Amino acid sequence: MIRRIPQARERGIPDATVARLPLYLRALNGLAERGTATVSSEDLALAAGVNSAKLRKDLSHLGSYGTRGVGYDVQYLIYQISRELGLTQDWAVAIVGVGNLGRALANYGGFVSRGFRVAGLLDADPAVVGDHIAGLTVEHSDGLEAVIRKRGVSIVVIATPATAAQQVCDRVIAAGVTSILNFAPVVLTVPDGVDVRKVDLSIELQILAFHEQRKVSGGPMMAEDWAGEAG
Amino acid sequence: MIRRIPQARERGIPDATVARLPLYLRALNGLAERGTATVSSEDLALAAGVNSAKLRKDLSHLGSYGTRGVGYDVQYLIYQISRELGLTQDWAVAIVGVGNLGRALANYGGFVSRGFRVAGLLDADPAVVGDHIAGLTVEHSDGLEAVIRKRGVSIVVIATPATAAQQVCDRVIAAGVTSILNFAPVVLTVPDGVDVRKVDLSIELQILAFHEQRKVSGGPMMAEDWAGEAG
DNA sequence: GTGCCTTTGTGAAGCCATGCACAAAGTCGA
DNA sequence: TCGACTTTGTGCATGGCTTCACAAAGGCAC
Numbered sequence: 001m002i003r004r005i006p007q008a009r010e011r012g013i014p015d016a017t018v019a020r021l022p023l024y025l026r027a028l029n030g031l032a033e034r035g036t037a038t039v040s041s042e043d044l045a046l047a048a049g050v051n052s053a054k055l056r057k058d059l060s061h062l063g064s065y066g067t068r069g070v071g072y073d074v075q076y077l078i079y080q081i082s083r084e085l086g087l088t089q090d091w092a093v094a095i096v097g098v099g100n101l102g103r104a105l106a107n108y109g110g111f112v113s114r115g116f117r118v119a120g121l122l123d124a125d126p127a128v129v130g131d132h133i134a135g136l137t138v139e140h141s142d143g144l145e146a147v148i149r150k151r152g153v154s155i156v157v158i159a160t161p162a163t164a165a166q167q168v169c170d171r172v173i174a175a176g177v178t179s180i181l182n183f184a185p186v187v188l189t190v191p192d193g194v195d196v197r198k199v200d201l202s203i204e205l206q207i208l209a210f211h212e213q214r215k216v217s218g219g220p221m222m223a224e225d226w227a228g229e230a231g
Numbered sequence: 232m233i234r235r236i237p238q239a240r241e242r243g244i245p246d247a248t249v250a251r252l253p254l255y256l257r258a259l260n261g262l263a264e265r266g267t268a269t270v271s272s273e274d275l276a277l278a279a280g281v282n283s284a285k286l287r288k289d290l291s292h293l294g295s296y297g298t299r300g301v302g303y304d305v306q307y308l309i310y311q312i313s314r315e316l317g318l319t320q321d322w323a324v325a326i327v328g329v330g331n332l333g334r335a336l337a338n339y340g341g342f343v344s345r346g347f348r349v350a351g352l353l354d355a356d357p358a359v360v361g362d363h364i365a366g367l368t369v370e371h372s373d374g375l376e377a378v379i380r381k382r383g384v385s386i387v388v389i390a391t392p393a394t395a396a397q398q399v400c401d402r403v404i405a406a407g408v409t410s411i412l413n414f415a416p417v418v419l420t421v422p423d424g425v426d427v428r429k430v431d432l433s434i435e436l437q438i439l440a441f442h443e444q445r446k447v448s449g450g451p452m453m454a455e456d457w458a459g460e461a462g
Numbered sequence: 463g464t465g466c467c468t469t470t471g472t473g474a475a476g477c478c479a480t481g482c483a484c485a486a487a488g489t490c491g492a
Numbered sequence: 493t494c495g496a497c498t499t500t501g502t503g504c505a506t507g508g509c510t511t512c513a514c515a516a517a518g519g520c521a522c
Binding site: 018019021022023025026027047048049084085086087089091093099100101103104105107108110111114115116154155157178179180181185187193195197199200201202203204205206207208209210211212213215216 | 249250252253254256257258278279280315316317318320322324330331332334335336338339341342345346347385386388409410411412416418424426428430431432433434435436437438439440441442443444446
Binding site: 300 | 497498499500501502
């Protein structure tokens with residue numbers, strides 16, 4: 001019901017590969033800034049923090065953009081990955097929910113530099129409406145549908161409280177949006193064809209806590225102390 | 232070099248399962264708030280947005296906590312998952328970098344409610360030091376090591392600009408921290424035994440853009456237009 | 463031109479995760 | 493106490509992802 005993305009494999013690019021392309025892109029941009037003209041899969045893999053064989057296989061899904069014996073042309077590869085990810089076009093993004101997180105996102109430079117343009121900031125709280133953030137004026141979320149339609153918004157970021165998220169989600173889908181990035185800690189229910197990705201800050205922290213617990217407590221003597229407690 | 236977490240499988244809990252446990256926990260808390268006493272794997276899976284067979288297999292890695300013919304006791308399962316994730320203890324977290332994102336994280340309720348306590352806010356910018364956020368006073372990052380040691384910080388959140396992240400990372404590791412949550416858009420290099428998880432807001436957006444592009448542009452006539460361009 | 467050297471692109475193998483389908487196990491009503 | 497019903501826990505098969513290892517391919521020196 002969520003995360004049904006069979007489109008990714010239509011031309012044979014695995015989801016796992018797509019998820020890493022932004023990583024490569026970032027590493028390549030870093031190399032380009034330092035004036036590097038070409039890079040080997042080994043070096044690029046190191047910069048991106050992945051295995052070099054995996055990198056080569058990932059890139060091979062896009063085409064044969066490398067030169068044997070030399071490596072990859074940095075600028076050319078940047079262009080190819082950008083185009084594959086659809087970053088050569090301009091995406092209008094609306095952010096719904098202008099709390100702390102929404103503000104952080106509106107000011108986040110990583111969006112603008114990657115072809116994303118914040119085209120609207122919306123909130124249901126009258127106390128927030130009218131605020132000026134990152135060059136935009138916060139509008140009331142009553143006008144959500146109008147903003148989406150008039151400004152060609154195709155991606156919506158939900159940064160509302162959990163209770164409001166599903167309602168906002170339903171409205172933006174009704175307005176024609178099919179790509180949603182959800183920061184609210186709820187499972188959104190969406191129809192087929194709508195793509196939802198979620199970021200939950202506390203989940204990552206909980207995963208860290210799991211591993212941290214394993215480290216400090218050694219390992220044994222932990223699986224047994226539940227016995228006889230309630231079961 | 233990054234993400235080497237073999238500990239997860241030491242007692243046989245797959246990483247994929249660990250990553251979903253917080254999801255189940257959240258769904259269970261929702262059920263508990265509504266007064267539900269027991270829940271079947273089918274219903275819980277629905278609430279968590281996963282397949283019910285997967286849910287059962289995941290839970291089976293923790294033990295046999297269900298009752299056949301009935302389901303799972305909500306409160307008991309909450310306790311077991313919490314304990315498995317290490318959330319029954321109190322984790323002191325320090326947030327380094329108090330920009331927009333750092334502020335958002337400091338105010339994020341999802342941390343406190345899950346056994347995480349923000350024990351320190353640090354920033355290198357004198358203009359920010361002294362600010363009061365979420366009941367804490369921002370301290371200068373010169374005192375990073377002291378804060379970590381004195382307050383028993385075991386998890387550090389890096390929300391600094393990309394350029395400062397690796398330096399902060401090195402310092403907290405030197406101070407004994409082995410769990411890091413990184414929001415800066417860089418690949419952190421860490422020694423073995425240190426666990427880094429990263430959240431990159433723009434990566435998720437780029438993945439969305441990829442799928443969105445596929446939807447609108449149809450599909451054909453996109454793989455060929457690079458030919459003869461530079462290769 | 464020729465041969466060596468570097469690096470890509472990919473076949474193949476192994477591993478992990480997913481999901482089906484069902485036996486085992488426990489509840490509940492009579 | 494018994495039988496029918498519900499739901500868990502899991503063996504198994506399938507598919508995708510990762511990694512190794514190497515042949516193919518191209519540059520570069522001479």
